Amino acid sequence: MKRRDFVGLTGLAAGALFLPSLPGFGHTPVDPARLLEPGADVAVKKRLADAALNAAKAAGADYADVRIGRSLNQYVFTREKQVQNIVSTESYGVGIRVLVAGCWGFASTSVVTEANLAATAREAVSIAKANKLVMKEPVQLAPQTGYGEVNWKTPIQQSAFEVPIKQKVDLLLAANAAALDAGASYINSALFQVNEQKYFASTDGSYIDQDIHRLWPTFSATAVDTKSGKFRSRESLSAPVGLGFEYLTPNAAEQVRGPQGTDTIGYKLRYDMLADAALAGKQAKAKLTMKSVVPGKYDLVLDPGHLGLTIHESVGHPTELDRVLGYEANFAGTSFATLDWKAKNLPYGSKAVNIVADKLQPGSVGNVGYDDEGVKTREWDLIKEGKLVNYQKIRDQAHIVGQKESDGCAYAQSWEDVQFQRMPNVSLRPGTAKMSPDEMVKGVDKGIYIAGAGSFSIDQQRFNFQFGGQLFFAIEKGKITEPLEDVAYQSNTQEFWGACAGSCDASDYRLFGTFFDGKGQPAQVSSVSHGSATTRFNGVNVINTARKV
């Protein structure tokens, strides 16, 4: 966050005496009971949207879309034996985007009346007309048929907002206790709960009502050895999910044991926070005395909770078409995977690499019925048998690669931000032959098994990267031998994916994710999941990160 960001200066921060994190600007703190109240009725929203669309058309717009957004958040923060903060917030308003003679205009407002939405639509039109003076490339919008009045809801069993706060606090404090009992000196835990109530309407004739839910329980356990002055942390192995509170009901069928000798457990669509916290406390303490890795080339066996972040950085970002074209050059960067590079038909990875984009996977945080410009979501291939076959694109980008329709991956973080191309779920397809993580380890002579995401860094064109992790185990002659510390691997995207020797089968498939993927100026965050099964990469360069200060 920039120091001049006024979010940091409001009383929200001033009141932050005990607050480790704060709601964003425009989010009003509310009584938790408010989170259970329904938003405006669909008929009301349609009337409001029509007022804006009609005003935009009357003012000269060739196309217009309206997003009426009600965003509800609740965050619970604890450390050790105490609650640090509980924040419940609501944000409500409307964003209107118009296209006038090939130029975009956008305006937003929190005063949700028919008259004001019409005025805001006219403002958006006047901004488009002003921007037209410096326009060089007129927008070409892929055609989109209207869907009429439709709706979509995240398939959840229980809204997290319906669960009493006490139950959530008790769960976090019990997890903290489990970690402390098992050896942690400190623990911070949090529960993020999000409900986006989105209504989209456009001059194409779509009126789309969506009720989107996301949840993220997480913690960081730290062990301190005062005598040696050493400290080590172990983060939770949970994932942010597009599920309700049911994610927090443990289910053995949704758990995957790591290779024999690793004492790790991975989670699918149900998470056992207490078990993971207890393991984290034990492992954080054990990290204080683990053997430091000998640098060199190793075959890596990467657990899905780790590999998801590597997929995100080395495949997710370089295949965003706006990055490829240079629109993010001053902030997020560009991409090695340019249109010219793709035309050469060079390998992105080995034949075992099949990577798919989607906004459909149940339980993923990218899962919605329609994107933020009213396009029904879908699945499409990005990499097939190691070759780049497609990019991620939205309505005004489809024509650039000769595609007739959008991929349905436009997103805006709130009603007050303009929608643009954002990463869908980007996932590595599991292997088709039957293989378990144990069987995969058996075939490795000298390697390292890595679980959980750690430090991550990649260059602005997505060539050179370095990743850490949470837990590392040496593999010798087909067996896990001992845990390791101070491990990070450095590679190059094409070299790394070229060294991919295959994945375990679908029974090992799990999702990694984040709530905070950043892009754009002013920056917007977005939620994204990445699925994979445990996967092997041969001969990767591992460095030792221990230093003395």
Added chain:
Amino acid sequence: MAILSKDEAQTILKKVLSFSTADECEATLTGNTGGNVRSARNSISTAGAAENVALAVQARFGKRSGTATCNEFDEASLRRCVQRAEEIARLAPESPEYVPLLGPQTYLASPGSFAARTAAITPDYRAEQIGASMALCEQKKLSSAGFFNDSAGFVAKRNSKGLEAYQQVSSVDFSITVRTADGTGSGYAIANYTDLAKFDAARLTRVAADKAASSVGAKAIEPGKYTVILEPAAAIDLLNNMMGAMDARNADEGRSFLSKKGGGNKKGEKVFDERVTIYSDPTNAEVPDLTFANDGRPQQKVTWVEKGIVKNLYTSRYWAQKSGVPDIPPPNGWIMAGGTLSTAELIKGTAKGILVTRLYYIRAVDPQTLLYTGLTRDGTFYIENGVIKFPVKNFRFNESPVIMLNNLEALGKPVRLNGSLVPPLKIRDFTFTSLSDAV
């Protein structure tokens, strides 16, 4: 009007406090007006403007606290906001880290923190500036992507214990990436000021354009330990990360680079080269800043590191009271004392080394040693016998600012960046661990 005067702001805050029935109440009113324009491929991509005034009310009953906000200022709205904060407070759990609100405080004056010229920026001015910058690049057949962002506003506070604060602030930020048409050269420039009068888009664009043109044809040289000159834009992030890790509680709890073996923290110990002195001063004419922290504590001149010795750590009010250490809030910006030499003069005095324009995607690797990794970007050059010989391919580094500030060769003249004063740094044995093909 987004920028209320002191009297206008305090009148609203007094009214807010008069509606309170809580044990303690604190109200903060902020307002700002500003806008931005973004470009890519020598064309404007997005533009926006915003004006906001917001009130936040914190109500407390015993150790329970609740916050509510509103952006309407009629009597009924203010009353509702106070009531909501009180309802939320009643529902909140007691905080074991409760500290009473502060009473009346004395704040330094820092009138330079606000410039009327910055507050008067118009959309036309933004378009003009970015337009001129784009035209300059187009003339040279270079492709630019830039972002101009300005903001001006005020912060006012008042609480039931008698605390009263008001200050105006403004800022202008500009950054630009310029690339050659074939994508084999890239340059960057960034600037941040309080007063628009100091801003010069054309000068910054020329710096980025020159770097783009001169970074074409980069040679690969072996990664390893090199003497580097980190320009201020390359040095600031690592130093910011280090300043962000100077919290007393984390150090006392044994989980900081400033934790001491056997317990306690390294305050009073020499941790860096004796030429390292870092302080903060919200009244400094180059980096004028707010003279009060978010929680109302005064921001004063504080020495963090003097001649390599750690002099102060910042703390929450709770931790200061519990552990009996000086109650010092974290600073916004900081000032690193430097020398008189410019980056160009540092290059002249270098037999062999690498000039680094910018570091990118910096992430913590080990919080114990403050080891960070990241990459060079937008202009990396080989220096021999005092002159730049040729551009080199970008490197990944793995380095700790603590180790870096012990391997100090020379400090140049500090320049303002993101609200801090940062000198260019000449460092020996800076660790590059691999090469990157990125331009």
